Amino acid sequence: MKTTDTRVRRAITAVGGGRPVVITTGPENDNEGYLAFAAETATPRLLAFTIRHSSGYVRVALPAAECERLNLPPICHRGENRFDAAAHRVTVDWRGTGTGISATDRAATIAALAAKSSDPSDFRRPGHVVPVEVATAGVLGHPGPAEAALDLTRLAGRRHAAGLCDIVSRHRPSAMARGGELLEFALEHALPVVSVGELISYRRRVEPQVERMAETVLPNRGEGFRAIGFRDVHGGGEHLALIVGDVGPGVPVPLHVHVECVTSDVFGSTACRCGTDLRAALSDMRANDGGVVIYLRPPGPMRACGLTDTEEIDSGELSQTVAWILRDLGVYTIRLADDAPGFGLVIFGAIRERGLRVAG
Numbered sequence: 001m002k003t004t005d006t007r008v009r010r011a012i013t014a015v016g017g018g019r020p021v022v023i024t025t026g027p028e029n030d031n032e033g034y035l036a037f038a039a040e041t042a043t044p045r046l047l048a049f050t051i052r053h054s055s056g057y058v059r060v061a062l063p064a065a066e067c068e069r070l071n072l073p074p075i076c077h078r079g080e081n082r083f084d085a086a087a088h089r090v091t092v093d094w095r096g097t098g099t100g101i102s103a104t105d106r107a108a109t110i111a112a113l114a115a116k117s118s119d120p121s122d123f124r125r126p127g128h129v130v131p132v133e134v135a136t137a138g139v140l141g142h143p144g145p146a147e148a149a150l151d152l153t154r155l156a157g158r159r160h161a162a163g164l165c166d167i168v169s170r171h172r173p174s175a176m177a178r179g180g181e182l183l184e185f186a187l188e189h190a191l192p193v194v195s196v197g198e199l200i201s202y203r204r205r206v207e208p209q210v211e212r213m214a215e216t217v218l219p220n221r222g223e224g225f226r227a228i229g230f231r232d233v234h235g236g237g238e239h240l241a242l243i244v245g246d247v248g249p250g251v252p253v254p255l256h257v258h259v260e261c262v263t264s265d266v267f268g269s270t271a272c273r274c275g276t277d278l279r280a281a282l283s284d285m286r287a288n289d290g291g292v293v294i295y296l297r298p299p300g301p302m303r304a305c306g307l308t309d310t311e312e313i314d315s316g317e318l319s320q321t322v323a324w325i326l327r328d329l330g331v332y333t334i335r336l337a338d339d340a341p342g343f344g345l346v347i348f349g350a351i352r353e354r355g356l357r358v359a360g
């Protein structure tokens, strides 16, 4: 098992067992750290620990449906970005609490926010706990710490509600803990550490990332291509698998992976090699009476070399898509016929991780 998978699984086990974990945002997002736990397991002791080592601004990540069910409206108007401050919902205290600010009171409020039996009248507004709405798809919808915390509760089989709070630096109490200090803190308190990025790649590996849509036979110069449409489970990408001959476990299947390029694929522009490579792959398949072309249409703006500034493609994400499509097709051994520079190697890695074999 990969080291990062082990880290993710340790975090899931801890959250399932009512213990806190440290979620880090990674170097690309300031290396910040959060204490996170399953809201239903909140206790006065856990909250006292959380408040002592953090900014004390304890939030509870909840799915949108739960925010609606408990009548927790947005704390301010929605901005352009759905997951900005507007994701914060009106603050609450559980009605059975005193002032609502003590660790004991906040533990009761947090546990009540997670309880299936709670209803809107169980809470006073405003209060001392901040509910935050998170993306339904979790870190695969928005790569943030609140989504990561909620994903961990879901993966642990707990109620979908997670407490989280920013960790403060011990050496510089006026600043937040970052990078190495977070690891020291986690080690000292024997807490698992997981980054948002690790959780994203774990979920992409273990949860199917595509679903099969339509299937048909496309007539083409006497013979037909079997064509199967796929759609990303999260995000708007739609993809196509074109198949010639029999595919299945055992026989190595030649594979060509193509990323859409409208100018070249459709209009035959020679400004790039995309269309030429695709047509060559299709005629090789016909000549050899076997093979698979995976035609990827990543979400976002149209890709067209020479016409639009083609955004850098996320080859790590696309290679996971390829691996899940192959798995759906029942292809377990491939020969890589891909000649997209750099992309072939990434796909190679993702395919091996998924237990597929690469021959030749």
Ligand SMILES: [Zn+2]
Pocket (backbone or CB within 6 Å): 261, 264, 272, 273, 274, 275, 304, 305
């Ligand atoms: Zn192109």
